[in-house]
Structure formats: C-alpha cells, structure tokens
Amino acid sequence: MSSDDVNMERRRFLVATTSTVGAVGVGIAAIPFLQSWMPSAKAKAVGAPVEVNVSKLEEGQLLKVQWRGQTIGVLRRTPEMISDLGKIDSVLADPESVESEQPEYAGGEPRSLRPEYLVVNMHCTHLGCVPQLVPQVGPQPFDDNWNGGFYCPCHKSKFDLSGRVYKGVPAPTNLTIPPYSFIDDRTVMIGVSPEGTV
Secondary structure, three states: OOHHHHHHHHHHHHHHHHHHHHHHHHHHHHHHHHHOOOOOHHHHHHHOOEEEEOOOOOOOOEEEEEEOOEEEEEEEOOHHHHHOHHHHHHHEOOOOOOOOOOOHHHOOOOOOOOOOEEEEEOOOOOOOOOOEEEOOOOOEOOEOOOOOEEEEOOOOEEEOOOOOEEOOOOOOOOOOOOOEEEEEOOEEEEOOOOOOOO
16 A cells, blocks of 8 residues: 555544544534524423412402412402493493404403403503502592592593593503413402413
8 A cells, every 4th residue: 555545544644534523513502593593491491381360369359469470460350340341341441352362261350261260461551550459439639429449640541440441541452361261260360261271
C-alpha cells in the first residue's frame, strides 16, 4: 500500500469522524434551544384550569378566585336576584350581550350555564379595576334606583347582577364571561367549557 493510499484512508476516517462528532454536537446544542420553546411549569400553572368548590357558597355570596392573572367571581344568586334581571333592561347598554365577550352557552339574561351561579371576570371593561358587589336593592350614593349589581369605584361604571353594563358609564361592554363548566353540582371548573375546550 502506497503512502497516497494511506493518506486517503486517513482523510476519509478523519472526515467521517469529524462529521459524526459535529452532528452529535449540533444535536446536543439544539436540545436547550428546543426546550426553550416549551412553556415552563410555572407558565402552565398560570394558565391551568381552576376548580372551585361552590357547595358552601351562601345565596347572595361572591367568591373570588384567580385564573390566568385575572380575578374571577362566582356569585350564587338568590331566586329574587334572578327574577329581577329583566326589570332593568331599559337602562342597560347591551341587555342581550350582543357586543360582549362570552361563550355561546352563557347567553340570555342570566349569562350563565345555571341561573343560580354567575361566573364572571371581575375586571371592569373600562380600565380593568375590580368592581365591588353591591347586592342591596335601593338607593345608593351612586344610583337612586339601584337594583343590585357591581359598582366600579375607580370611574363609576355600573353592572347588573349578570355583569351587564349600564348606559352612560365609561365601561364600553358587559363584564367578560370566561370559559367554565360544572364538574358536578359542587364544583365549577374555570378555564374549560362544557365541550372540554379552553
């Protein structure tokens, strides 16, 4: 075997070895890069659905929970609250919730899967303040004919007990209804619709 043949064999060996080591190195270097595209456990937890036990929620009581960095309210309405919803349609900006963000299953006056429970994003659609629940019917400092609902002290927006916005206030639309479903009679899952979609 001549020295030219030996050099050619050595060259082939070195090229093959270098190519293999290079390919392995590129694969190893790509792993952290590809992992950076995957959401972290913290990011997954922030967007994860939230289970809310409503079995101990008294009539007229509001429970607040956090979901995706937003305050979500679960209000257990009394039969009187539900029956009074249609009485103030004339003073509401969007009584049929045509301009508002809500799932299809949360339509009508109750804007809920079950009229007894309102599940609503508590952030005012004006600038994001969290309105206060003022369930008492009767004159209030902000409304002489108050029928119960939510009042935003930041800029005086008003919403009824279905989160529907009053006319003539800064908030442009009704409070948002997030996706949610009932796991059973005691538990609401916020973040998952009845069809199982997020």
